[in-house]
Amino acid sequence: MFRPSVSLLPVVLLAALAGCTRQAPEERTQTMMRAADAAPPSETAPAVPARAQEAEADEVDVRRTTRWPVARLTSGQARISCTLDYAATGDGAALTSLEFFSVLDAMSPCQDAGVVRLSYDGKIAADFTDLVKRVAAMADRMGIRKRVLDLNSSGGQVEDAIAAGDDIGQAGWTIWVREGAVCHSSCVLVLAAGDNRMVAGEVGIHRMMRVRSKATTRAELSRELQDIYAEVKDYLQRNGVAIAIADVMMTVPNRSLRLLTAEEMARYGLSGPNAAQDDLNRIALIRKCGEAFVWRKDAFAQAYAQECERQGRDVDEVNTCGMKLRERFGFPDEKCPDESPLSEYDAGLALLPVAPAGGGSRAGR
Template sequence: MPRRTGLLWMCLALVACQRPEPVTHGMVIEEASAPQEGGAISTAPVRVTPPRPETPRQAKTTVRENSKPSHERREIDWSDKELTTGAASISCELDYSALGDGDPLTKLDHETLQKALQPCEQGGVARLRYKGKITAEFGTLVERATKVADELGIGKRVLDIDSAGGQVEDAIQAGDFIAESRWTIWVREGAICHSACVFILSAGDTRMIAGQVGIHRIIRMSSTATTRAELNAELRVVYERVRDYLERNGAAVAVADQMMAVPNRGLRLLTTEELQLYGLDGVNPAQDDLDRLRLMRKCGEDFVSRRDSFVRAFDKRCKQPDTDLDALNACGLALRTDYGFPDNTCPAESPLSEFDRDTAGLQPPAADAPQTVSKVAGKKRGGDS
C-alpha cells in the first residue's frame, strides 16, 4: 500500500508539472501609452457610500414639449477657445487617401468653424479628423462643429479619429453628445482608438473600423486610497458610471468588465469578432432600434428588410481582417446595389448614403470593390500609429 501511494503522488506531481497553457483565444496584449499621452484616466471625485435598499417607484408619464434632440436645444458657449491638446482638420471629402484631411483647425470660435464648414454645405457631408487625447477641448470641438453643421444643414458627419485615450469623464460627456447628433465614427488603417477613446467609438451611429481598438484598466489619478480595498471601492463607482454609459449607448457592459482585467500599463487589442460581439463595430444597436420604427413608417417594410439584409452581408463579405477603410467603403458601395440601394424613395436613409451624389453632392467611388480589396491583401489591421 505505501508503494502504491508513492506512485500515485508521483503521477500527480507529473500532471501538475505538465498543466496546459491558458487559452487566450487570440488575445493580444501590448504596452499602453503613458498617462500623459492618453490612457483611461479618471479624475472626477467619487463618493463611496453603502448601498441603500431599493424602494418601489411609481411609474409616471412625461410629455416633451420640445421634440428637437437635446443637442439642438443646448446653449453653446462661444467664448474664445483654441485646440491645444490635439490636431483637427475639416474636409468635405471622404476620400482621404487621395484628397487628404482638409484644412487644419486650431481656433474653435463660431466664425472660424463656419468658414471651415461652409464649403461642405453644398455636398451635405463633412469629415472631422481628430488626432490626440480625449479632453474637454475635444468635447468642445465636437459640440461646436455639430452646432455649425446644423446651422448649415450638413446632415452627414464623419468623425475620423486617432486617439490613445484620455479623460474618462470627458469621453463620456462628449460621447453622450455624439450619440444625440448623428455621427459616423471612423478608425482608419494606421489609426488607433485606445482606452477612453472606446467610449467615443461606442457613441457613433455607425462605426467603420480598420485600425486598432484597445482597452485597459482605468487609472484613478485623484485617488486618496491607501489600501487595495479603498481603491477598488472608488473604482466600483467609476465603473458603474461606465457601465451605465455603455448600456445607454448600445455597447455591451462586458467591455467594462474586460477593462478591469487588463493592467493599465498594458493594452488588450479587441479582435474583429469581439468588436461586433460588444456592439462597437458597424451599426449601433441602440440607434438601430430607435431608427427601425421611423424607417418603417417613412420608407416601408421592404426598405427595412433590405437594409437588414445588406448589413448582414456587409459584415460577412466586407469586414476582412486585412482590409483598409477605403476598401471597406468600396466593398459596401458595390454590395449595396445587390439590395436596391440607394433607394429611390429614401435615398438619404440608404446605407452609405454619405457617398451618394444625390444626397451628399459627391461622386461615389468606382464599384470595383473586389479588385480594391485585393490590392490591400497582406496589410496588417491597425498598421503603424
C-alpha cells in the same frame, strides 16, 4: 433628425456687406443672419455673453447662439475636410480656434459638399468635447448630415470621454479608426458612441482610473473604481455595447494594454453599426417608410453581405455589385430615396471602405 440647411454666406460676401469698416462679432452675426434670411428661431432669443472661463463653456448651448464662450483646443490637433477621400486629399485645413466664426469659415466649403470629416489626433479631454460639440452645432446650421470623426487617440479622462460620447451619440457621427491610427483606453468609450464604427487601426483597453484620485488605500481605490465602472457600464449599455467589455477592462493593469481583435470588437458591439442607434433608426424608418420598406432593406443587407462583400473584391467591384443589387430589390425607393441602401452614392458621397485590421500606414497623417 437634423435641422434643415441654413444658407450661410461666404466670408467674402460678408465683408462686402460690411463695407470697409470691420464689424464687431455681434454686428457680423446680425448681418450674416439678415442677409441669409434664414436664421433659426432660437437665434432671436437673448444672446448669452461670451465668458473667458473655459470651465463655464457648458452653460451655453452652442446650438442656440452664435456668441460662443471662449474655448481653446490644447489637447490635440484638429483638421476639417469636406471630402472622405483622405488618400487623395489628406485631412484638410487645421482648425486652430473654436470661436464661432473660425469654425464657420473652416466648414463653409462643406455645406455644398454635404459632408464634413473632423480629424482629431490627441488626448480625450474637455476641449475635445468642446470640439465635437461645436463642429456638430455648425453642421446642424449648415444642414450637413454626413459627419465623420476620424480619430487617433491614446485616451484620456474617463469623464471627458463619456461627456464627449453623449454629445457624439446625439449628433449622428460615423467614427473611423484608420489604418495606422489607435484608439486606446478611454478613447474606446468615444468609439462606442458612433452611429457607425469603421476600424482598421488598433483598439486597446486597460483598467481605468481617475488621474486625480484621492485614494490612499486599496479599499478606497476599490470603492472609487466601483463608482467609475458603474458609470462606464451604464454608458456602454445606453450605447448598445456589451457591458462585459467593462469587466475585461478591469483585468488589464493600467500600465498594460490589451488589443482587441476584430472578432472581439464585433462581439462586444464596438465596430460596425451601433445597435442602440440601429433600433432607433428602425423605429423611425417604419414610421416614415413602412414595414415593407424595412423588410426589403433587411433583405438587401443580407444579399449585399453575401454577394458583394466577398473577400478579395476591390472597391469598384463592391460598388458595382451593390448598385446592381439595389435595382433587384427596388431601390432607390420612390417614397424614401434618402433612406434607401447606398443613398450616399446617389449624392456623390461615399463612406470609404476601410482596410481590415492590421492594414497599411495612416495616410494623410
